[in-house]
Amino acid sequence: MFTGLIQNLGKLSKIERTKDALVFQIEHPAFKTPLYAGDSLAVNGVCLTATPLSSTSFRADISPETAERTSFREAKEGMLLNLEQALRLQSLLGGHLVQGHIDGLGVVKALTHLESFHRMEIEFPEELLAYLVEKGSVAVDGVSLTINRFPSPTSFELMLIPHTFENTNFSKLQIGQKVNLETDLIAKYVEKLLRQPKLGIQREMIL
Numbered sequence: 001m002f003t004g005l006i007q008n009l010g011k012l013s014k015i016e017r018t019k020d021a022l023v024f025q026i027e028h029p030a031f032k033t034p035l036y037a038g039d040s041l042a043v044n045g046v047c048l049t050a051t052p053l054s055s056t057s058f059r060a061d062i063s064p065e066t067a068e069r070t071s072f073r074e075a076k077e078g079m080l081l082n083l084e085q086a087l088r089l090q091s092l093l094g095g096h097l098v099q100g101h102i103d104g105l106g107v108v109k110a111l112t113h114l115e116s117f118h119r120m121e122i123e124f125p126e127e128l129l130a131y132l133v134e135k136g137s138v139a140v141d142g143v144s145l146t147i148n149r150f151p152s153p154t155s156f157e158l159m160l161i162p163h164t165f166e167n168t169n170f171s172k173l174q175i176g177q178k179v180n181l182e183t184d185l186i187a188k189y190v191e192k193l194l195r196q197p198k199l200g201i202q203r204e205m206i207l
Helices: 064-069 126-131 162-166 185-195 197-206
Strands: 008-017 022-027 040-043 046-049 051-054 057-062 080-085 104-113 118-123 137-140 143-152 155-160 178-182
Touching (some): 046 057
Antiparallel strands (some): 008 080, 022 057, 104 178, 118 155, 137 143, 137 178, 143 155
16 A cells, blocks of 8 residues: 655666566665565556665566556656555555556646646546546556546646656656556445445445
């Protein structure tokens, strides 16, 4: 589990391509808490298992399922990656609950640089609309953000503060670039509960 607050920026230094999968080698500044073999790490919002090579680099295996469902299928060596270590029970939940399981791919539709803030519009798959609400949370490439409004039925608008823009890979985003999207975890569970036919009484009580 993660919070969507980025702790580090990594660089994808090497991609090894096998017949059906990928292996990433990622370089990064040292974390405050050391990485150990088997630790979970959110990389651009995707939960991966890290195999440390040193205090400033690790390897991660990308399964065919992960490669297919995320922007990793278009990854290029040298690209910047948002990194977050797994949430600990004593940690502050400054963002929102993020699993690192991607629900769909978004596309950067517009990026407007204001005086100090940055406005970003992201197009998303129509099937995610049920889990996205104005002023609700969404994780974009692993970053916990608040949806400002919906300029269209299949796009939402975000406002990025200077700290977020400068300390994530957002400063390198280009129009048309794909980003990993994870919608609100609680919304997905609520929808599933309400769709269960055996929970008719409970559903009426909730509504």
